[in-house]
Amino acid sequence: xxxxxxxxxxxxxxxxxxxxxxxxxxxxxxxxxxxxxxxxxxxxxxxxxxxxxxxxxxxxxxxxxxxxxxxxxxxxxxxxxxxxxxxxxxxxxxxxxxxxxxxxxxxxxxxxxxxxxxxxxxxxxxxxxxxxxxxxxxxxxxxxxxxxxxxxxxxxxxxxxxxxxxxxxxxxxxxxxxxxxxxxxxxxxxxxxxxxxxxxxxxxxxxxxxxxxxxxxxxxxxxxxxxxxxxxxxxxxxxxxxxxxxxxxxxxxxxxxxxxxxxxxxxxxxxxxxxxxxxxxxxxxxxxxxxxxxxxxxxxxxxxxxxxxxxxxxxxxxxxxxxxxxxxxxxxxxxxxxxxxxxxxxxxxxxxxxxxxxxxxxxxxxxxxxxxxxxxxxxxxxxxxxxxxxxxxxxxxxxxxxxxxxxxxxxxxxxxxxxxxxxxxxxxxxxxxxxxxxxxxxxxxxxxxxxxxxxxxxxxxxxxxxxxxxxxxxxxxxxxxxxxxxxxxxxxxxxxxxxxxxxxxxxxxxxxxxxxxxxxxxxxxxxxxxxxxxxxxxxxxxxxxxxxxxxxxxxxxxxxxxxxxxxxxxxxxxxxxxxxxxxxxxxxxxxxxxxxxxxxxxxxxxxxxxxxxxxxxx
Amino acid sequence: xxxxxxxxxxxxxxxxxxxxxxxxxxxxxxxxxxxxxxxxxxxxxxxxxxxxxxxxxxxxxxxxxxxxxxxxxxxxxxxxxxxxxxxxxxxxxxxxxxxxxxxxxxxxxxxxxxxxxxxxxxxxxxxxxxxxxxxxxxxxxxxxxxxx
Numbered sequence: 184x185x186x187x188x189x190x191x192x193x194x195x196x197x198x199x200x201x202x203x204x205x206x207x208x209x210x211x212x213x214x215x216x217x218x219x220x221x222x223x224x225x226x227x228x229x230x231x232x233x234x235x236x237x238x239x240x241x242x243x244x245x246x247x248x249x250x251x252x253x254x255x256x257x258x259x260x261x262x263x264x265x266x267x268x269x270x271x272x273x274x275x276x277x278x279x280x281x282x283x284x285x286x287x288x289x290x291x292x293x294x295x296x297x298x299x300x301x302x303x304x305x306x307x308x309x310x311x312x313x314x315x316x317x318x319x320x321x322x323x324x325x326x327x328x329x330x331x332x333x334x335x336x337x338x339x340x341x342x343x344x345x346x347x348x349x350x351x352x353x354x355x356x357x358x359x360x361x362x363x364x365x366x367x368x369x370x371x372x373x374x375x376x377x378x379x380x381x382x383x384x385x386x387x388x389x390x391x392x393x394x395x396x397x398x399x400x401x402x403x404x405x406x407x408x409x410x411x412x413x414x415x416x417x418x419x420x421x422x423x424x425x426x427x428x429x430x431x432x433x434x435x436x437x438x439x440x441x442x443x444x445x446x447x448x449x450x451x452x453x454x455x456x457x458x459x460x461x462x463x464x465x466x467x468x469x470x471x472x473x474x475x476x477x478x479x480x481x482x483x484x485x486x487x488x489x490x491x492x493x494x495x496x497x498x499x500x501x502x503x504x505x506x507x508x509x510x511x512x513x514x515x516x517x518x519x520x521x522x523x524x525x526x527x528x529x530x531x532x533x534x535x536x537x538x539x540x541x542x543x544x545x546x547x548x549x550x551x552x553x554x555x556x557x558x559x560x561x562x563x564x565x566x567x568x569x570x571x572x573x574x575x576x577x578x579x580x581x582x583x584x585x586x587x588x589x590x591x592x593x594x595x596x597x598x599x600x601x602x603x604x605x606x607x608x609x610x611x612x613x614x615x616x617x618x619x620x621x622x623x624x625x626x627x628x629x630x631x632x633x634x635x636x637x638x639x640x641x642x643x644x645x646x647x648x649x650x651x652x653x654x655x656x657x658x659x660x661x662x663x664x665x666x667x668x669x670x671x672x673x674x675x676x677x678x679x680x681x682x683x684x685x686x687x688x689x690x691x692x693x694x695x696x697x698x699x700x701x702x703x704x705x706x707x708x709x710x711x712x713x714x715x716x717x718x719x720x721x722x723x724x725x726x727x728x729x730x731x732x733x734x735x736x737x738x739x740x741x742x743x744x745x746x747x748x749x750x751x752x753x754x755x756x757x758x759x760x761x762x763x764x765x766x767x768x769x770x771x772x773x774x775x776x777x778x779x780x781x782x783x784x785x786x787x788x789x790x791x792x793x794x795x796x797x798x799x800x801x
Numbered sequence: 802x803x804x805x806x807x808x809x810x811x812x813x814x815x816x817x818x819x820x821x822x823x824x825x826x827x828x829x830x831x832x833x834x835x836x837x838x839x840x841x842x843x844x845x846x847x848x849x850x851x852x853x854x855x856x857x858x859x860x861x862x863x864x865x866x867x868x869x870x871x872x873x874x875x876x877x878x879x880x881x882x883x884x885x886x887x888x889x890x891x892x893x894x895x896x897x898x899x900x901x902x903x904x905x906x907x908x909x910x911x912x913x914x915x916x917x918x919x920x921x922x923x924x925x926x927x928x929x930x931x932x933x934x935x936x937x938x939x940x941x942x943x944x945x946x947x948x949x
Contacts, residue, residue: 534823537827538827541827541831542831545831554837555837555838555856555935556835556836556837556838557835557836557838557856558831558834558835558836559834559836559854561833561834562830562831562833562834565830565834566826566827566830680872680891680892681872681892682871682872682892682893731895738896740895740896742895759892759893759894759895760895762898769872769892769893769894770892771892
């Protein structure tokens with residue numbers, strides 16, 4: 184019953200989407216948009232129904248049966264809707280539709296351009312809807328109705344992980360609208376600065392959502408995985424970083440298009456690239472090629488299908504691009520200008536993207552030839568570090584320049600002064616802490632250079648009361664703070680691994696750890712061991728209470744780390760589950776220096792993006 | 802050649818040289834940081850002993866796990882045809898026990914002895930790292946034991 188009803192709605196939505204295409208071809212713009220919005224309403228309705236079925240544990244629906252359980256807390260029943268392949272794909276489609284409908288509501292002018300945007304968006308929608316219905320229908324019926332569901336992977340039962348996928352999807356999928364906007368602009372020959380103004384808020388919103396999604400994933404990894412770090416260069420993380428890098432490049436080239444009416448072709452290419460990488464990210468993560476919690480689809484047929492979709496969308500888009508593109512307007516600009524530094528920004532970001540892409544897919548490609556390899560994090564760190572230095576230098580200097588032409592010497596003098604200040608500051612830091620390392624020195628210098636330059640700009644702006652570029656100030660300040668914290672964190676943090684028995688004390692240099700007690704509780708479907716440790720570090724005494732859970736069916740262990748934050752650092756302790764008949768546990772202790780700076784940096788980057796969505800002109 | 806062509810040629814040259822240098826740089830780092838995976842049997846038939854960081858996957862042999870002083874462990878990784886003795890200094894990860902699959906990362910001491918720096922504790926729902934399952938399938942012992 185429930186299944187039939189939901190399936191009918193899905194089919195109606197598909198039908199309405201076909202009609203939208205039909206009316207578009209018959210030049211009935213108004214009807215075409217109407218039917219698109221109608222199918223978008225229907226798909227939202229069907230998603231609402233899936234949420235409802237999850238909430239009431241309707242086990243005759245396959246997705247609910249396979250991924251839910253009556254004993255689960257209500258919150259996770261609700262959130263379990265997108266904790267599986269079918270549900271998350273439906274969410275993906277809902278977001279494609281919603282972005283399209285939002286655009287159709289907000290962009291009032293019924294023109295050829297608008298109808299083309301909706302046409303492209305409708306077809307992206309259609310492709311994924313067909314994929315959903317043919318290979319991964321969440322509403323498949325199970326008869327007879329089972330009395331109990333199979334349960335949700337315990338590691339996914341975390342509030343952060345509940346909101347992480349929707350944000351990531353809002354980001355990934357947002358770039359589908361960017362793609363539709365670009366294709367429509369190409370076809371209607373409207374790829375210019377006023378077009379850039381139209382699509383700016385949508386691009387920025389998608390970028391903000393993607394950034395939030397990545398940040399949430401990183402915060403989750405820090406608190407939940409118990410490895411003390413925030414980024415592991417895991418292929419799954421890289422999959423989300425790639426569209427972010429190309430999306431960031433897109434924003435900056437869009438800026439040039441907006442202000443100078445230049446870089447049309449490049450912007451179009453980046454828009455196509457960004458959505459392709461969004462799809463590639465989804466494919467890598469969901470297909471099961473990478474072994475991770477994210478891999479829902481173990482059916483190879485689905486993986487192949489997604490790959491075909493990526494190939495199809497990318498090649499169609501590129502063909503449209505090649506067929507319709509006109510020559511970019513070339514204006515005479517000097518190297519010392521804002522736009523040429525924005526070009527440099529783009530090249531750097533694409534290089535970073537290339538490095539990450541290679542490290543991510545090289546092992547996958549080799550695996551088809553029977554060779555199993557993995558790429559260590561050292562690869563990324565050694566390649567990216569030197570370029571990050573230059574990148575941050577350019578990032579400090581470029582924005583100071585005017586558009587088109589500028590007097591290079593005046594600004595260079597200024598940069599030299601700030602460079603000397605930040606270089607002295609970082610020299611003081613490394614000498615005081617006795618860490619004489621070149622990389623640390625360079626890292627601190629360039630990130631402080633960026634921060635100080637922006638402070639100077641803010642100061643100057645306040646005095647002259649000219650336009651205040653606060654989105655850029657916030658985001659770039661965030662980037663400076665982020666890298667400053669990354670360098671401080673990676674050089675001044677400490678790790679200790681040890682095994683410890685109840686009552687035992689472990690002594691290290693100026694750290695001593697006492698294992699006070701432990702208790703094991705049996706809760707629903709897991710055992711939880713709660714512990715109490717007394718830590719003495721540099722004459723400071725505090726307690727850390729990490730716990731660890733052992734789930735059954737599927738057997739899995741998740742750790743609840745215990746963190747004591749101070750103003751400049753985190754004391755962090757995670758434990759392993761002990762063997763049977765033993766009270767000795769493995770413990771990992773981390774002193775994480777300046778970790779707040781990383782979160783604050785990310786927050787500023789996001790905040791700048793949020794402001795930029797609502798700001799009309801730069 | 803007029804100025805425009807000269808300019809283009811110049812840009813083309815600079816770009817291609819940059820791309821070549823960058824490509825070489827990336828390639829070298831990629832090679833240097835590639836960690837190869839072997840099953841004990843594959844390792845046995847390597848003509849040259851790999852001298853960098855490698856990974857070995859298989860089952861932790863029953864009754865082979867010995868705890869020495871401090872956090873020092875030794876155990877045997879087997880694919881039921883060949884074995885590698887592993888020495889490891891560190892804490893045992895969760896779910897690492899005898900008779901289950903594991904992947905260890907480290908450097909070879911001799912052809913049959915690995916000094917591990919890391920034990921990878923990633924498992925899929927069958928308690929079997931994907932690489933281990935594949936390695937066991939290759940050695941032909943998969944069917945007998947797991948009926949798949």
